[in-house]
Amino acid sequence: MSVIFWLISAITLGGALFAVLLKNTVHCALALTVAFAGLAFLFLGLDAQFAGFAQIMVYIGAVAILVVFAILLTRGSETPKGSVYSRYAFSGLVAAAGVFAVLGWAVLQSARVLPNEAQTPIATAQQIGVALVGRYVLPLEIVALLLTVATIGAVIVALHEKEGK
Amino acid sequence: MFQTFDQIFILLRDWVLGFLPVGLRPGAGVVLGVVAIVCVFPALFALTVLLERKGLGRMQNRPGPNRVGPFGLLQPIADAIKSLTKEDIVPTTANGFIHFLAPLVLVVAVFMGFAVLPMGRNMVLVDMDCALLFYFAMGASSELAVFMAGWSSRNKYSLLGAMRAVAQMISYEVILLLSGLAVVMITGSLSLTRIVEAQNQYTGIFPHWNIFTPWGLAGFLMYAIAATAETNRSPFDLPEGESELVAGYHTEYSGFKFALFFLGEYLAMFSISGLGSTLFLGGWSAPFSFLQWVPSWIWFFSKLMLSIFVFIWMRGTLPRLRQDQLMNFAWKFVLPFTLYNLMVTALWRFLGEGWQRWVVCTVLVVAGYVLLGRVSMRREHFGPRSYRYAE
């Protein structure tokens, strides 16, 4: 089991690294997709079937395509003329390391509070559904409202562009 | 005896596994199932390619290919030899790595979808609780492959074709999901085996297939439309229309890679038909209760081939839809109707057993269809033409 875990983590980390290290932006987007896939496999490895498949469907099927469309419709698809790395690469690295340290500390702290592995609950799709419309109905509705607002906003922005011409 | 015939593949597999040590058996069982799928469906693909050409020919008052073997039966072999021996041309400025990966990603994503289809009693490769979700996740991955193919070819037409294909596939994916959702609502489970078992009951001689309910019929229609659009089949084949975009996103592919795209498209057709028959047509269950002696996998594959025939029939009949007509149709008619159908399904569930729910739901579905059709698919009516002649 742990061999597979190390393999999937290697793929995820590799994908994420290449997403920032490659020159061609579309290559970066595809490497990001590999990272998403790795994440999905990690979810599946933890028996969270719904989360894993939803990750594939939403991230790879929609978000990755959105990212790629955005790259293509702007000029990000041209290979950059100068260097890819900014001048502030080192300070950026330091900031990223700091954030990672804080998050890692938070996760490790909370791991002591959670029960052991043997008792991790298996949340089936039905339990998730019941929870969503039962206990968590208010966040669900707020997210739905947010999505509606975003869709309407996108339509209005596109409409304005047409009329602006 | 019929029971044996029905379970013959399971018994065969168990007999082969009997030769192996106990530790290896689960893994070997899965491998055997994978080998079976990888052998059966490409063989079915070869047959379908021939049947499509012959079927289209007959619909167009001509025979299809009939020179290569008796009735052209060896034509797929000739096609296979041709595609294997053609030169593999990759454009110099194309992105070689992604150009190579795109057909592979497509074929892998499509093959994965077969893992959850119940092809007979006890004949699922992987029996998951979230099987339907898995299937749609794999369908979403195949869109990425289409985009990769179009972009890596360094060709304006390929890119255009790929963008159109992805836009079309995303729009119709939502509809596919929502029409499948009605079935999940009634059955109460995402597992495909449970869905088939729920349809495997009979009142008198008639089965409880979902298509025989008003919401099921409407859902099946919308599912069929969405399935045709997802697999880029006529009349939704603008991304690969030969007269519009040369060959769309697979223009720059030749030889075996093109054959892989072709294979991917037809396999996607098979798996989406398989899912459609599982969700709406009762999967492996027999159409009448007295026909249950026929093996279940024969019913599954007959329904599959019937769906393929309907695909071919539609291809031979309908002209191609333009991109904007396609998108209009999806967002203005099919999606609202699918949402409305979802509400009617909920009403069906809550009206309880009896004849009332049949009448109410049928009336609602038909009225909704007709009204929505008139409102959203309104065509501009041009008045009488006026001519101005040059003096």
Add this chain to the structure above:
Amino acid sequence: MLGEGILRGLAETARNFFGSYVSKQRYTTVEYPEVRIAPIEAARVFPFLVYDEGMKDGGRPEWEAGLRCTSCQICEKECPPKCIFIEKSKEKKPDAFGKQQFYPVRFDIDISVCMSCQICVEVCPFDSIKMDTQFELATDDRFGDLLVHVDKLAKSNSYYNSIHPSEASAIDHHREETKAMLAVKAKAAAEAAAAKAATAAAKPPAAGEGA
């Protein structure tokens, strides 16, 4: 209702599909080369030379003796892509009407160049070059076999009648009339000559007696 037209279209296609197995009207394919449709009368592919049958001329084969072509070379001059090559003979031989005519020693048509425009047929004054309907002329020798010589080009008048019946019968009728007219003229000329010979024979003996 939305989708009505689609259903009607599907019904028509289904009718086509099932009908193509039973009715000829819904299966319009002619499976060449097992089935060949006869060409229509006005079909034309490449030219050929007509010869009259039944003409005897010493050791020559029948086609050479009856060839209508008199090597006037009008078709060679009028041919737009210049695909006809003619060489005139040095001596003459009698034609179907008994008149002495030249004949072609060499008559080649390059069918890789010929564009089937039929100008050679239209300008021929002797009804000797006509359009053939044979099209299965593929060879694997690109230049040699596509230059057709006079022995391959010469085909009998009955063959011409079989491929273009109304044209050929009109021409035959015309030739019969010409022959009949020539025969009448010849008879009249023979009678006049006989009469002249008789008067010439009557006069000198009278003159001889007078002296």
